[in-house]
Amino acid sequence: MASAHNLPIAPMREWNWTVTEKKAARRAFDLALSRELDAVLREAKERAARITDADGLWELEGWLGQKRRRIDRDFDYRYSILPQVFASLLRAGRLTEEELHGLDPDKLDAIRYMLSW
Amino acid sequence: MASAHNLPIAPMREWNWTVTEKKAARRAFDLALSRELDAVLREAKERAARITDADGLWELEGWLGQKRRRIDRDFDYRYSILPQVFASLLRAGRLTEEELHGLDPDKLDAIRYMLSW
Numbered sequence A, B: 001m002a003s004a005h006n007l008p009i010a011p012m013r014e015w016n017w018t019v020t021e022k023k024a025a026r027r028a029f030d031l032a033l034s035r036e037l038d039a040v041l042r043e044a045k046e047r048a049a050r051i052t053d054a055d056g057l058w059e060l061e062g063w064l065g066q067k068r069r070r071i072d073r074d075f076d077y078r079y080s081i082l083p084q085v086f087a088s089l090l091r092a093g094r095l096t097e098e099e100l101h102g103l104d105p106d107k108l109d110a111i112r113y114m115l116s117w
Helices: A019-050 A054-074 A082-091 A105-115 B019-050 B054-074 B082-091 B105-115
Strands: none
Touching: A019 A054, A019 A082, A019 B019, A019 B054, A054 A082, A054 B019, A054 B054, A082 A105, B019 B054, B019 B082, B054 B082, B082 B105
8 A cells, every 4th residue: 555655665663774874873972962961061061161150050950950851862773663753852952853864765755744743 | 964075965857946946947947948059050051062972962961860860869858857857958168167057055065967978
């Protein structure tokens, strides 16, 4: 049964990932993660430098916890959901489509399609 | 029944606190708390400035949580335990004996005695 959007027919969790694709996916994922961590690092330093009282300290603690939990949730390297992860990283500006070079065109189409949701 | 150490005879939780003593206690307590918070604030800024990677960020988060919980625990303004609180603040260098001026001499003796434990 063909998909209405020319998406791969099998459910995403059953898609095949070649060794080449896995390498490309890992490279893109790690690049996005390092960008995310750099951004948090930079903002944490700026926030810490601006703190003037105890309330500011505990706010920083809460903010760091929130960032840590969100990163744990968003950077989930399971092939069964990786296209969605890439779609949200593109949406968040942590990756460009060019940086997904190496993935199968069908997967790129699926990612683009998810981006349009 | 007299104490072997010339301590007030009643259990500490039954000691009487005059209005003057309460004011003196509150002033000393607030002074110690503001010193503690200043020290944490200063160290947090130094730690944040030194961070170079994500591990350092989550360490800072953990360190802040630990400090917050310790301050909540140590700065406990209940008259029933306040002499112990003052003894530990003296021990930690957050107060001097002179700053407890205004407390009843018997309470000061009790605090000194606890310090010698």
